[in-house]
Amino acid sequence: MLVLGIETSCDETAAAVVEADPTPGTPVGRIRANAIYAQLSEHRPFGGVVPEIAARAHLERIDGMVARALADAGVGFADLDGVAATAGPGLIGGVIVGVMTAKAIALAHDKPFLAVNHLEGHALTTRLVEPVAFPFLLLLVSGGHCQLLAVQGVGRYRRLGTTIDDAVGEAFDKTAKLLGLGFPGGPAVERAARDGDPAKFDLPRPLWRKPGCDFSFSGLKTAVRLAAAGLPKDDPRAIADLAASFQRTVGDILVDRCRHAFDMFRTTCGLPPDTPVPLVVAGGVAANQHLRARLADVAASCGARLVAPPPALCTDNAAMIAWAGIERLRLGLVDGLDVAPRPRWPL
Ligand code: KG4
Ligand code: ZN
DSSP states (O other): OEEEEEEOSSSEEEEEEEEOOSSTTOOOOEEEEEEEEEOHHHHGGGTSOOHHHHHHHHHHHHHHHHHHHHHHHTOOGGGOSEEEEEEESSOHHHHHHHHHHHHHHHHHHTOOEEEEEHHHHHHHHHHHHSOOOSOEEEEEEOSSOEEEEEEEETTEEEEEEEBSSOOHHHHHHHHHHHTTOOSSHHHHHHHHHTTSOTTSSOOOOTTTTOSSOOBOOHHHHHHHHHHHHTSOTTOHHHHHHHHHHHHHHHHHHHHHHHHHHHHHHHHHTTOOTTOOOEEEEESGGGGOHHHHHHHHHHHHHTTOEEEOOOHHHHSSOSHHHHHHHHHHHHTTOOBOTTOOOOSOOOO
């Protein structure tokens, strides 16, 4: 089974071809092509993603990316078994470009169309590379989301906790901006933090040890802003210390919330208290090596194991959309060409 995936919901214009066995329940696919154009130079002058510019860049690039993905995979439209595109949530101009491109290909070549929820793309990515069975506990940490979910099957998600204010990736991006580390923020903070002292600044951990597993990052963002304002000008040491302290604090928060989530997850899925469950981490922030190490520790201490996709598949890409398309197509979950792109679409 061969599926073309298209991703255009933020600032990556991406197309990929993924191949898999057509039988449901046999996870793990093969990425035949994974073409990504990251719109960094378009957005860098503004210090963040500008929706209008993103939509225009997607429109200019998408045909070329699809052609490249097919060429890299050595296949043509006729070889495809389906065409999948992110249909939301995301910046609507970009989502429209991806959905219309996929629908046009599906219509012209008489192929099934698959409208993929971007979050489902992140949620299922790990099964593209490792045979992780359902149910699993998912920590989804990206630029727009921070959630803990019980993933019981394709299309079967129970939300255990979510952020009550900002997403964790947003906190990384804001911290990078405040520290003058540039765009994109997450990798820049991680790089700066390598040389810093994580114990230098005592930053707040909102909802720390409170029941449940919701998140909050706005108080941390404010504390970073105040601390940044008090730093000596252009002192790389002080910047590294604040970056490291911020990253460690995010790690503390994620670890505390996951600890609570394991119990909620087992109860939700009706599993005995000591069942070893996989903790899957996904989304752009999951590329962070410090956080992956912290999450591996908490998983081990809770009788679980951490499963994380390779960093390149954590940040937005089209292979994850093609793979989610395959998981849906194998179950016959095909969409009509009247499906509308959605700016908001909770899992
Ligand atoms: O999943 P993603 O590529 O796009 C969304 O769906 O939002 O996530 C992007 C987010 C950005 O906020 C970015 O700063 C963050 O993921 N990110 C990181 C790292 N790489 C990307 N955050 C921390 N450490 C990283 N290495
Ligand atoms: Zn994403």
